[in-house]
Amino acid sequence: MKRYDFLIVGAGFAGSVCARQLADAGNSVLLIDKREHIAGNAYDLVNEHGILIHKYGPHIFHTNSKKVFEYLSKFTNWRF
Numbered sequence: 001m002k003r004y005d006f007l008i009v010g011a012g013f014a015g016s017v018c019a020r021q022l023a024d025a026g027n028s029v030l031l032i033d034k035r036e037h038i039a040g041n042a043y044d045l046v047n048e049h050g051i052l053i054h055k056y057g058p059h060i061f062h063t064n065s066k067k068v069f070e071y072l073s074k075f076t077n078w079r080f
Contacts, residue, residue, distance in 0.1 A: 004030040012040025
């Protein structure tokens with residue numbers, strides 16, 4: 001059985017960022033979530049009609065931090 005340095009429960013914003021930071025620092029990380037997808041309540045998907053929907057309701061992310069914006073830009077395309 002594989003052993004991990006860290007177990008992160010919850011693949012929303014906080015859990016995903018913590019897992020990524022720990023993995024980038026050379027740790028082995030197991031990230032788990034009870035849902036079948038990442039992103040927690042901010043998860044969105046394209047439905048059968050090609051329309052982007054927010055499964056758990058709309059979530060708008062705000063920040064004035066250039067550092068936070070640049071970090072997240074490595075993982076997403078923004079819609080302004």
